[in-house]
Amino acid sequence: xxxxxQCPPLERARVATFDYDQGSKGRxxxxxxxxxxxxxxxxLPEQDPEQTxxxxxxxxxxxxxxxxxxWILGDGVPPCRMTPGPFLLLREVGGGGPRYERVVRVLDGAxxxxxxxxxxxxxxxxxxPSRCHLHSQRRMEELPPPxxxxxxxxxxxxxxxxxxxxxxxxxxxxxxxxxxxxxLHPTEEHECSWAHDDFYGIFVQSTPGTRFVKLNDVWxxxxxxxxxxxxxxxxxxxxxxxxxxxxxxxxxPEKVLQVRTQPAHDEEQVWNxxxxxxxx
Numbered sequence: 001x002x003x004x005x006q007c008p009p010l011e012r013a014r015v016a017t018f019d020y021d022q023g024s025k026g027r028x029x030x031x032x033x034x035x036x037x038x039x040x041x042x043x044l045p046e047q048d049p050e051q052t053x054x055x056x057x058x059x060x061x062x063x064x065x066x067x068x069x070x071w072i073l074g075d076g077v078p079p080c081r082m083t084p085g086p087f088l089l090l091r092e093v094g095g096g097g098p099r100y101e102r103v104v105r106v107l108d109g110a111x112x113x114x115x116x117x118x119x120x121x122x123x124x125x126x127x128x129p130s131r132c133h134l135h136s137q138r139r140m141e142e143l144p145p146p147x148x149x150x151x152x153x154x155x156x157x158x159x160x161x162x163x164x165x166x167x168x169x170x171x172x173x174x175x176x177x178x179x180x181x182x183x184l185h186p187t188e189e190h191e192c193s194w195a196h197d198d199f200y201g202i203f204v205q206s207t208p209g210t211r212f213v214k215l216n217d218v219w220x221x222x223x224x225x226x227x228x229x230x231x232x233x234x235x236x237x238x239x240x241x242x243x244x245x246x247x248x249x250x251x252x253p254e255k256v257l258q259v260r261t262q263p264a265h266d267e268e269q270v271w272n273x274x275x276x277x278x279x280x
Contacts, residue, residue: 007132007225007232008123010246014065015259016072016082016122017104018113029082029107031070031122032261034062036101051089053103058087061103065124070107072122073134074115075223081128082107100263119237119261121225132232136223140169143177149212150181150199160185163274168202168221174231174247175205177212178221182274192278200272204234206251217256218243219270239264 017030053061071079085106092100117136123129145166155162161184168177181199202221203212218236225233225244234253236243240262246254271277 004127005129005131006227006229008125008129010233010244010257012123012125013233013244013257013259014070014122014124015242015261016070016107016120017261018116018118018120029072029111030088031065031084031105031107032102032259033058033065033087033105034103035260035262036061037099037263049091053087053089055087057089058103058105061089061101063087063103063105065105068124068126069128070122070124071128072107072111072116072120073129073132073225074120075134075136075139077112077115079123079128079130079132080109080111080116082109082111084108084124102262117222119242121223121235121242131227133226134223135171135226137168137176137178137221140171140176140223142166142169143175145177145179146212149177149179149201149203153183153197155183158186165274171224171226172230173207174224174226175212176202176221176224176231176234178202180272180274184275191276194275196273196275198273198275202234202236204231204245204247204253206231206247210251213253215245215253215256218245219272238270 014031017032019028019030065084067084070082070084072082073079085108088104090102090104121134163182165180166177179201183197185195187194202215202218205212215234220236220238222235222237224231231247233247234245242259244257248254
């Protein structure tokens, strides 16, 4: 049974974005509602990149937010209360990048940036999720990877170079690790031609002594959500999609939930490797 202040069900999770580039409009928090891709080859008339939408127009485009407060979570800071304001239609056209329309909602109120990223976890609730804590990966207690997770492979220099990166760590009695390993095979050719084998995964151990479980369909560990019941969700953030993996009462991961805030550009891609990156 959900109790006041605990982490709400993940179906209610949102992503609030901190908007810097608004000139005279100032800095502001936005609540993305809907992202619609626009055909790159379709002729579009010149339009204001930002237009105010009435509620009927926003709902017709798929907006689902209510008028309840929006609570923006931060690492080591209490949830920040914001009030839903007007709806906006934002457009990006031309410029060689993706073209899209976004319906967003302006959030009113004072919410310090301290402890929060420009893409922040949020819940829309009547009461504050005051017992729901966000732990960002950069502030989690670091731990070495357990034996047996990274597959052993022979690697002798100079023909092979082994690299490893571990992020994440422990939160309470749980452990969440993002592990990248690369077996790189340098040659005298340009580094972009070097062969490499890669291993990547985000793994969760719900309690000490239980096995680590690899999560599916989640990349780039953002952090975790926990309350007095323990670990509630693992969060990834990649390609403008924030992925929430609920952790059930048995400690097993459940179906991933994804919140998209805008399309990725062509040059953006998931690069789960420690080999030299040479672009798309």
